[in-house]
Amino acid sequence: xxxxxxxxxLAVVPLGxxxxxxxxxxxxxxxxxxxxxxxxVWVAGWGPNAATSVAGxxxxxxxxxxxxxxxxxxxxxxxxxxxxxxxxxxAAAQHDLWYAVWMPAAFLLYLxxxxxxxxxxxxxxxLGRDLAGGAAAEHAGLDRLLLLxxxxxxxxxxxxxxxxxxxxxxxxxxxxxxxxxxxxPALWFAVKLVVVLGxxxxxxxxxxxxxxxxFATLAWVVLVPLAVAQALVVTLVVLA
Amino acid sequence: xxxxxxxxxxxxxxxxxxxxxxxxxxxxxxAVEADLARRRWPAADSPxxxxxVLVLGVPGPRLADVVRAVWATVPAPRxxxxxxxxxxxxxxxxxxVAGLRGRSHAGNASLRASSGRESTSSGAVAGADDxxxxxxxxxxDALLAPEPQMADLAFYDRDGLALDALHxxxxxxxxxxxxxxxxxxxxxxxxxxxxxxxxxxxxxxVGPGSRGRSPLGPDRTRLDVLTRVLGLLGADHLAxxxxxxxxxxxxxxxxxxxxxxxxxxxxxxxxxxxxxLVGGVxxxxxxxxxxxxxxxxxxxxxxxxVRPTAEKAVQALIGLELGTARLVLAALDPDTTLxxxxxxxxxxxxxxxxxx
Amino acid sequence: xxxxxxxxxxxxxxxxxxxxTADSMARATFLLLxxxxxxxxxxxxxxxxxxxTVVILMMTIEMMIMVVFMVMLMMNPAGLMPMTMVHxxxxxxAIALVVFGLLTAGVWLVPFPVRAGAATGGVTSGPAAxxxxxxxxxxxxxxxxxxxxxxxxxxxxxxxxxxVAVAVSRREGxxxxxxxx
Amino acid sequence: MTELVLRIALTAPAALVATGLYGAxxxxxxxxxxxxxxxVVNGLILGAGAFxxxxxxxxxxxxxxxxxxxxxxxxxxxxxxxxxxxxxxxQVDLTDDAxxxxx
Numbered sequence: 001x002x003x004x005x006x007x008x009x010l011a012v013v014p015l016g017x018x019x020x021x022x023x024x025x026x027x028x029x030x031x032x033x034x035x036x037x038x039x040x041v042w043v044a045g046w047g048p049n050a051a052t053s054v055a056g057x058x059x060x061x062x063x064x065x066x067x068x069x070x071x072x073x074x075x076x077x078x079x080x081x082x083x084x085x086x087x088x089x090x091a092a093a094q095h096d097l098w099y100a101v102w103m104p105a106a107f108l109l110y111l112x113x114x115x116x117x118x119x120x121x122x123x124x125x126x127l128g129r130d131l132a133g134g135a136a137a138e139h140a141g142l143d144r145l146l147l148l149x150x151x152x153x154x155x156x157x158x159x160x161x162x163x164x165x166x167x168x169x170x171x172x173x174x175x176x177x178x179x180x181x182x183x184x185p186a187l188w189f190a191v192k193l194v195v196v197l198g199x200x201x202x203x204x205x206x207x208x209x210x211x212x213x214x215f216a217t218l219a220w221v222v223l224v225p226l227a228v229a230q231a232l233v234v235t236l237v238v239l240a
Numbered sequence: 241x242x243x244x245x246x247x248x249x250x251x252x253x254x255x256x257x258x259x260x261x262x263x264x265x266x267x268x269x270x271a272v273e274a275d276l277a278r279r280r281w282p283a284a285d286s287p288x289x290x291x292x293v294l295v296l297g298v299p300g301p302r303l304a305d306v307v308r309a310v311w312a313t314v315p316a317p318r319x320x321x322x323x324x325x326x327x328x329x330x331x332x333x334x335x336x337v338a339g340l341r342g343r344s345h346a347g348n349a350s351l352r353a354s355s356g357r358e359s360t361s362s363g364a365v366a367g368a369d370d371x372x373x374x375x376x377x378x379x380x381d382a383l384l385a386p387e388p389q390m391a392d393l394a395f396y397d398r399d400g401l402a403l404d405a406l407h408x409x410x411x412x413x414x415x416x417x418x419x420x421x422x423x424x425x426x427x428x429x430x431x432x433x434x435x436x437x438x439x440x441x442x443x444x445x446v447g448p449g450s451r452g453r454s455p456l457g458p459d460r461t462r463l464d465v466l467t468r469v470l471g472l473l474g475a476d477h478l479a480x481x482x483x484x485x486x487x488x489x490x491x492x493x494x495x496x497x498x499x500x501x502x503x504x505x506x507x508x509x510x511x512x513x514x515x516x517l518v519g520g521v522x523x524x525x526x527x528x529x530x531x532x533x534x535x536x537x538x539x540x541x542x543x544x545x546v547r548p549t550a551e552k553a554v555q556a557l558i559g560l561e562l563g564t565a566r567l568v569l570a571a572l573d574p575d576t577t578l579x580x581x582x583x584x585x586x587x588x589x590x591x592x593x594x595x596x
Numbered sequence: 597x598x599x600x601x602x603x604x605x606x607x608x609x610x611x612x613x614x615x616x617t618a619d620s621m622a623r624a625t626f627l628l629l630x631x632x633x634x635x636x637x638x639x640x641x642x643x644x645x646x647x648x649t650v651v652i653l654m655m656t657i658e659m660m661i662m663v664v665f666m667v668m669l670m671m672n673p674a675g676l677m678p679m680t681m682v683h684x685x686x687x688x689x690a691i692a693l694v695v696f697g698l699l700t701a702g703v704w705l706v707p708f709p710v711r712a713g714a715a716t717g718g719v720t721s722g723p724a725a726x727x728x729x730x731x732x733x734x735x736x737x738x739x740x741x742x743x744x745x746x747x748x749x750x751x752x753x754x755x756x757x758x759x760v761a762v763a764v765s766r767r768e769g770x771x772x773x774x775x776x777x
Numbered sequence: 778m779t780e781l782v783l784r785i786a787l788t789a790p791a792a793l794v795a796t797g798l799y800g801a802x803x804x805x806x807x808x809x810x811x812x813x814x815x816x817v818v819n820g821l822i823l824g825a826g827a828f829x830x831x832x833x834x835x836x837x838x839x840x841x842x843x844x845x846x847x848x849x850x851x852x853x854x855x856x857x858x859x860x861x862x863x864x865x866x867x868q869v870d871l872t873d874d875a876x877x878x879x880x
Contacts, residue, residue: 025646025730032653038660039629046622046663052286055430055562061664068657085646085730122507124474129285129415131563137286144288207507209474211564214511597782601827605789608823612796612816616804628812631793635823638786639842642830647842651822654846658853665857666808685803692799699791703784729839736836737843744840748847755851759858 026087027079030161034117037154038064041126044147045135056135059126062212066219071113073227077106077234078165091169100166105230107166118155121204125212159196167192254291254340255284259307259413262420262439262576264297266456271326274487283415287313292336295322300441310413416468420576423554430562437554437580458544460486462534468570495539502535515564517556522546530571547573550580600641608634621666629659646730779831786827793820807860818849
């Protein structure tokens with residue numbers, strides 16, 4: 001299930017200059033598929049009928065509700081600036097300035113939520129070691145493989161989405177002037193994806209796993225206002 | 241097909257589930273942890289995640305039952321083995337990986353395991369007999385495998401919602417868990433509403449025992465606790481560093497540097513903030529303070545940290561969320577050799593629901 | 597188009613019916629989600645990509661919240677024992693069947709003024725002759741239908757205030773002061 | 778053809794509304810009643826979508842869907858808040874028991 005959600009989410013991300021499925025509301029679709037992953041992890045935790053595993057499943061909800069609002073605002077911000085919900089169009093709208101540069105808060109929030117939506121790094125609580133693997137505790141063999149592989153795929157898919165949303169998609173960086181590698185958008189895409197994944201690794205190293213109560217407080221007190229402010233600023237600039 | 245192709249990497253870096261009785265020699269536990277770290281074999285999160293079950297020391301009858309229950313849930317290919325002396329650790333683990341590769345052990349639910357062949361200093365091999373990992377004559381009331389049962393309403397309740405309570409036995413096979421400890425807990429959702437401690441095969445002693453002195457010495461005890469707390473927090477590189485310092489003889493300067501690094505680690509401080517240590521079990525009032533004191537005293541001349549009895553430590557868990565409770569328990573580092581219990585397990589609850 | 601609508605319509609109805617026969621709360625929730633997703637896919641098929649996707653998004657989150665409430669408040673979260681919690685079953689069935697009969701009769705008997713040339717396309721095209729459906733919706737909500745939007749906003753605000761007021765109890769505050777929570 | 782699709786697409790909402798109604802009327806649990814109401818709204822959404830498609834994409838239909846989705850969210854939130862409050866007061870989540878609260 002989790003790999004399926006990841007693949008469906010990845011389907012709308014333009015790898016290079018074209019998305020496998022060019023949905024005009026790709027950003028919202030991506031969002032919906034990523035919520036399906038909550039559901040999958042919850043079921044994985046609820047299914048085995050064991051205490052640690054259900055407790056892992058429970059944690060999906062505080063985590064999800066806490067990260068989702070800033071996350072939605074963060075992905076809607078580039079959509080506002082580009083005037084489109086299609087990731088391809090958003091990437092194309094950044095030919096002179098990457099959105100990561102002029103909406104840094106949204107980019108940072110997006111990076112955080114990438115880790116959160118894959119239940120990874122600081123947000124690994126639903127699958128945490130303190131619950132003996134949490135939602136994954138009772139799964140063995142192929143089930144476990146699918147669950148954990150799906151988590152990695154989700155992380156990669158979400159990181160891949162950062163490229164069209166904030167880093168100009170398959171286009172070369174604006175500062176290089178003429179494209180040194182013309183006609184290879186997939187290569188630029190891959191380079192940027194690796195950079196995003198690298199940033200995520202730094203995040204995991206720097207921040208220990210967050211307790212859900214702490215993160216929920218942080219999300220509502222700091223992240224949501226920050227995301228709203230960023231969206232507001234971008235909207236005003238676009239309207240002006 | 242997929243599983244077969246995955247098997248060789250599994251055999252190279254198997255996930256190891258260690259099970260230790262309360263009476264385990266700390267030196268043996270540390271030797272095993274060090275050797276596992278040297279091989280970069282990860283610790284298993286749960287039985288389902290396990291390739292090698294490694295029993296340290298000689299488990300008593302109750303723990304032997306637990307080992308059987310755990311072994312029954314470990315998926316193949318798997319190996320069950322035991323180690324009783326520090327010198328045998330290396331060869332036991334070598335044999336385990338060979339067993340995983342070979343077909344003879346895979347999927348074979350044998351409870352007898354090839355023991356470590358203890359190498360003496362002269363290189364001769366001694367004690368080549370097979371040793372039964374598990375003592376015989378165990379009873380069958382296995383404690384592990386928490387099986388949630390619907391029961392009466394929770395006694396204490398954070399949100400004023402008298403939720404259905406689950407009675408579960410936590411431990412003794414959990415990552416970073418005090419050896420031999422079982423916490424009989426009542427859960428409302430993921431909140432612990434009542435808890436009692438039992439140390440398997442070690443009943444509570446009458447009268448004051450030798451209270452909370454660790455044979456490891458102050459700094460190694462602190463580093464041992466920090467390794468577990470950091471490991472539970474998912475701060476893997478810091479946990480690895482703490483373990484590294486614990487397993488060799490560090491220069492005092494290294495210890496103070498590491499202690500300072502922990503105390504100044506803002507995300508870490510933020511992650512352990514806001515958890516009270518109730519009941520006056522130790523002198524610190526909060527988890528944050530406890531961790532800060534453990535880190536701050538590294539390399540100093542302060543007396544070793546107080547290690548409460550299991551019974552007292554478990555009282556501090558009531559009212560906490562399950563994951564937070566695990567952190568608190570790791571930070572309190574109860575001395576399970578002092579024993580606790582035995583506790584009569586909760587009677588199987590009647591199936592009928594309270595308001596129907 | 598006929599096949600899509602009939603098949604998914606049937607899925608939506610069947611999962612909807614199963615909600616009330618499922619023997620566990622969690623299963624009931626997931627069946628309800630199945631019903632929502634079937635409807636959402638039909639919406640996407642109609643060319644309402646944005647609204648269909650939003651329905652999937654919202655309903656998944658909503659069902660997640662619901663399932664946790666169920667486990668919290670209800671008997672039998674994991675289907676350990678079969679449950680029936682109905683009262684007045686016969687009367688309810690009668691009312692439901694009468695409503696269904698009336699509505700269906702209406703649907704099949706009333707001649708619908710279908711606009712000529714409006715919707716002739718296949719599954720994905722829909723009535724996409726005009727401007728983008730999403731843009732049209734946004735325009736309407738922020739233009740002609742601004743009143744609707746403002747009402748919705750106020751309703752949501754009232755909900756937030758209301759739910760917090762109803763759900764927060766004094767006991768909770770006390771527990772916090774005791775330093776336990 | 779359009780008309781047939783519309784009729785089919787409206788029969789499904791009729792069935793959904795009826796099912797939801799049955800659920801809301803027959804169930805005892807607050808949560809299950811809410812599920813019934815959700816099914817009714819679900820049917821309405823499908824109906825509105827069908828009219829949007831067949832009627833030459835009137836924007837009113839899609840606005841209606843937005844309203845309906847919001848109604849669902851509001852209903853959920855208020856429903857759970859009330860269920861919680863009742864539960865806290867009386868440890869009941871069944872409407873039959875809640876009737877006594879009036880007194």
